[in-house]
Amino acid sequence: MLKVNVGVSRKLSKDYNSTGFSLNLEGEICAKLDDPEGIIERVREYYDLAEEALQDQIRRYQELEAQADRETDDPSARPQARHPSSNGNGQQASENRSGFSKPTRENGHHSGSAKGQTEPITPKQVDYIHHLTKRHGLTGKQLESRVVTHVGRPCSIDHLSKAEAGQLIEGLVGGRSHAD
Numbered sequence: 001m002l003k004v005n006v007g008v009s010r011k012l013s014k015d016y017n018s019t020g021f022s023l024n025l026e027g028e029i030c031a032k033l034d035d036p037e038g039i040i041e042r043v044r045e046y047y048d049l050a051e052e053a054l055q056d057q058i059r060r061y062q063e064l065e066a067q068a069d070r071e072t073d074d075p076s077a078r079p080q081a082r083h084p085s086s087n088g089n090g091q092q093a094s095e096n097r098s099g100f101s102k103p104t105r106e107n108g109h110h111s112g113s114a115k116g117q118t119e120p121i122t123p124k125q126v127d128y129i130h131h132l133t134k135r136h137g138l139t140g141k142q143l144e145s146r147v148v149t150h151v152g153r154p155c156s157i158d159h160l161s162k163a164e165a166g167q168l169i170e171g172l173v174g175g176r177s178h179a180d
Contacts, residue, residue: 001028002039006046008054021058025050068127118161125165129157132172146171 009022029042133143148154150171151164160168 006050008050023054121160121165
């Protein structure tokens with residue numbers, strides 16, 4: 001018996017972001033050393049099997065991405081503003097990430113500019129954080145710990161800014177695969 005180990009990998013790029021996929025397959029082949037063509041054929045079979053499994057994983061990932069894109073493009077699936085209330089002068093008060101209210105015009109644009117104001121987390125970022133949390137097998141408490149580690153403050157992911165979500169994602173993608 002000969003032992004064979006084959007590996008295949010792909011890198012997909014979209015919108016200046018890339019996602020890597022890899023698969024390693026190990027097994028034994030029944031072939032004699034005096035039959036190099038037979039050995040090569042058996043190794044090819046392992047590569048074909050690994051390639052097929054990798055393509056299946058890429059297809060599943062792309063289907064999930066397409067579904068997330070469709071849900072994000074659906075206006076009814078978008079999150080609504082948090083705690084809007086009227087302030088009596090034709091404007092709405094919207095709560096920023098620190099919990100303080102800041103006036104907004106009826107068209108939704110902030111009146112004036114406040115230093116440190118950031119965009120809220122996007123639905124795609126929320127979906128991706130949930131995906132990474134599942135992939136790494138993190139519990140809710142462990143995710144909360146990661147938020148504090150990468151963002152510097154305790155909060156739910158729904159209350160992260162777009163930039164903070166990016167920091168958390170980078171930490172989860174580049175971080176350890178198992179909980180702390």
